Amino acid sequence: MESVKGNRIRANLIQLQESERLSLAQLQKLQRDKLRTLLLHATEHVPFYREFAELRPLIERDPVAALEHFPILTKDVVRDHFDRLVADTANRDELILNRTGGSTGQPTLFYIDRHTVEYYEAARWRGLSWWGIEIGDPCVMIWGSPIELNRQQLRLQRMKDRYLKNQVFIPSFDLRREKLREYLDLIDRFRPKYLFGWASALRLFADLMQEEQRHLRRPVKAVLNTAETLHPGDREVIEKAFQCPVINEYGARDGGLLAYECPSGHMHVNVETAWIEAVDMKDKTPVRTGERGLIVVTDLNNFSMPRLRYQLGDVISFTDEVCECNRALPLLGSLDGRETDxxxxxxxxxxxxxxxxxxxxxxxxxxxxxxxxxxxxxxxxxxxxxxxxxxxxxxxxxxxxxxxxxxxxxxxxxxxxxxxxxxxxxxxxxxxxxx
Ligand SMILES: [Zn+2]
Missing domain, CATH: 3.30.300.30 (ANL, C-terminal domain)
Structure with missing residues (x-):
C-alpha cells in the first residue's frame, strides 16, 4: 500500500528517529529553521497572513520573536476566514477536508494535505518505537465508528484495516458483559502486540475483565490511550487488567500528534512537527514554565493551510525536568483536557x-x-x-x-x-x- 500510494511515513519516521537523538540546542535550531520557512511562506502565499509581510526581516532574524506578533487563531476565526487561510500554492485537488468532532458545538472544518498527515503518522510510530512496537505489528482497536462513513464504506475500511494495517476492531459503543468472552477470544486469536483505544473504553473493558476475573491468554506489550485524557485511576485499572503498561498519546484531529509518553513516564513534545505554546486562559499572554495555560499550536509541516498559533482548546503546562530516557525532546508537565473541562x-x-x-x-x-x-x-x-x-x-x-x-x-x-x-x-x- 505504501509503495503504491508513494507515501513517506517510513522516510519521515527514519528522519524523526535521527532527530530524537539530537541535543536540545540542536532540536531548537531545527525547530526555528522550520518555523522560519513556514512563516515566510505564510506571509507570502496565504492571503490571511499577507498583512504581516512587514515582519519578514524579523522572521529572517528571529522567527520565534516574530511568531508572537501573529494573532492567536481561534476556531471561530478559522471558520470566518476559511478560504483566506488556504495558501495560493496549494493544489486544491490534493487537499483533504477534515473536521473536528464538534464537542463544543459546531464542528470546525480545515484542510490538511497528505504530507502533513504522513508526519503525524510518523510521529506516532516514533513514539511507539520507544516501546518496541513497529509499523505493521498486529493491533486490536477498541474504537467508535468514524462518524463520516456509511455502512459500505465502513466494511471496506475494516477490510483495509485488517489486511493492510494488521488491525482488528472491537466497537467501543458495544462493550457489554455478555460480549466480553467473544471479544477476549477475538484478542487471543489475533495475538496483537498492542491494543489501542480511548481511555474511557479501555477502562470499561478493563472493569469488565476484572469483574469477570478474565485475563488475556497471551501478553501484549502495551495498551495505547489516544484522544482522551488518561486519569491516574484509569491507568491503574487498565494496567492491572491487561497486565502491561499504558502508553499515553496526546494529539488532536486539528492539531496533529503533539506529544508521546516514553517508558520513563514523561510526555515528550514532537518539536520537529509542531511548535507549541501555553498561554493564559483569559488574556492569552504566554504563561511561565510550570503554569497551566491554553495550548496554541503551529503545525510546522502544513503549508497548504497554515494555521499559526491555533488555539486547540486544551490546557497544558510545560516542565523543565530532564527525562531519564535521555531524549532531549522537551516535556509536558501536565495535560488537563479541554478548557471547557x-x-x-x-x-x-x-x-x-x-x-x-x-x-x-x-x-x-x-x-x-x-x-x-x-x-x-x-x-x-x-x-x-x-x-x-x-x-x-x-x-x-x-x-x-x-x-x-x-x-x-x-x-x-x-x-x-x-x-x-x-x-x-x-x-x-x-x-x-x-x-
Ligand atoms: Zn523520556
Whole structure:
C-alpha cells in the first residue's frame, strides 16, 4: 500500500528517529529553521497572513520573536476566514477536508494535505518505537465508528484495516458483559502486540475483565490511550487488567500528534512537527514554565493551510525536568483536557476535572460519571447506573464536590449510559458557559 500510494511515513519516521537523538540546542535550531520557512511562506502565499509581510526581516532574524506578533487563531476565526487561510500554492485537488468532532458545538472544518498527515503518522510510530512496537505489528482497536462513513464504506475500511494495517476492531459503543468472552477470544486469536483505544473504553473493558476475573491468554506489550485524557485511576485499572503498561498519546484531529509518553513516564513534545505554546486562559499572554495555560499550536509541516498559533482548546503546562530516557525532546508537565473541562467555583477559583476523577478513584462503585456545570451555581452529577452502585459512595462523592465547589445546587442523576460527544469521546467534566 505504501509503495503504491508513494507515501513517506517510513522516510519521515527514519528522519524523526535521527532527530530524537539530537541535543536540545540542536532540536531548537531545527525547530526555528522550520518555523522560519513556514512563516515566510505564510506571509507570502496565504492571503490571511499577507498583512504581516512587514515582519519578514524579523522572521529572517528571529522567527520565534516574530511568531508572537501573529494573532492567536481561534476556531471561530478559522471558520470566518476559511478560504483566506488556504495558501495560493496549494493544489486544491490534493487537499483533504477534515473536521473536528464538534464537542463544543459546531464542528470546525480545515484542510490538511497528505504530507502533513504522513508526519503525524510518523510521529506516532516514533513514539511507539520507544516501546518496541513497529509499523505493521498486529493491533486490536477498541474504537467508535468514524462518524463520516456509511455502512459500505465502513466494511471496506475494516477490510483495509485488517489486511493492510494488521488491525482488528472491537466497537467501543458495544462493550457489554455478555460480549466480553467473544471479544477476549477475538484478542487471543489475533495475538496483537498492542491494543489501542480511548481511555474511557479501555477502562470499561478493563472493569469488565476484572469483574469477570478474565485475563488475556497471551501478553501484549502495551495498551495505547489516544484522544482522551488518561486519569491516574484509569491507568491503574487498565494496567492491572491487561497486565502491561499504558502508553499515553496526546494529539488532536486539528492539531496533529503533539506529544508521546516514553517508558520513563514523561510526555515528550514532537518539536520537529509542531511548535507549541501555553498561554493564559483569559488574556492569552504566554504563561511561565510550570503554569497551566491554553495550548496554541503551529503545525510546522502544513503549508497548504497554515494555521499559526491555533488555539486547540486544551490546557497544558510545560516542565523543565530532564527525562531519564535521555531524549532531549522537551516535556509536558501536565495535560488537563479541554478548557471547557475546567469548572469554576462561586468565588472564581478554577477546578480542574482531575479533582473529580481523584474523588471517584477512592469510591469503588462509581464506575463512570460526568459533572456538568450548567451555571455558576448549578451542577449536575451523572452516574452510570449498575447493580453495585452504592448510596454511601454517592453520598461521599456529593460531599467531596460540595467541599470544593461551595454552596451550589447539585442534582444527582443515575443514568443507564453517559452520553458521548458526537466524536464518541466521553467527557467527565463540562462547563456549559464561558469564563
Ligand atoms: Zn523520556
Amino acid at each position: 475546567t469548572l469554576v467555583t462561586l468565588d472564581g477559583a478554577y477546578v480542574n476535572g482531575q479533582y473529580f476523577t481523584n474523588l471517584a478513584r477512592i469510591l469503588p462503585t462509581i464506575r463512570q460519571f460526568q459533572v456538568v456545570q450548567t451555571a455558576r451555581n448549578q451542577l449536575i452529577l451523572r452516574l452510570l447506573e449498575h447493580d453495585q452502585l452504592d448510596d454511601a459512595d454517592i453520598k461521599a462523592f456529593v460531599q467531596g464536590i460540595v467541599d470544593k465547589m461551595g454552596n451550589i445546587e447539585l442534582k444527582v442523576e443515575r443514568v443507564p449510559a453517559i452520553e458521548r460527544q458526537s466524536s464518541g469521546k466521553l467527557r467527565t467534566t463540562i462547563r456549559e458557559f464561558p469564563l
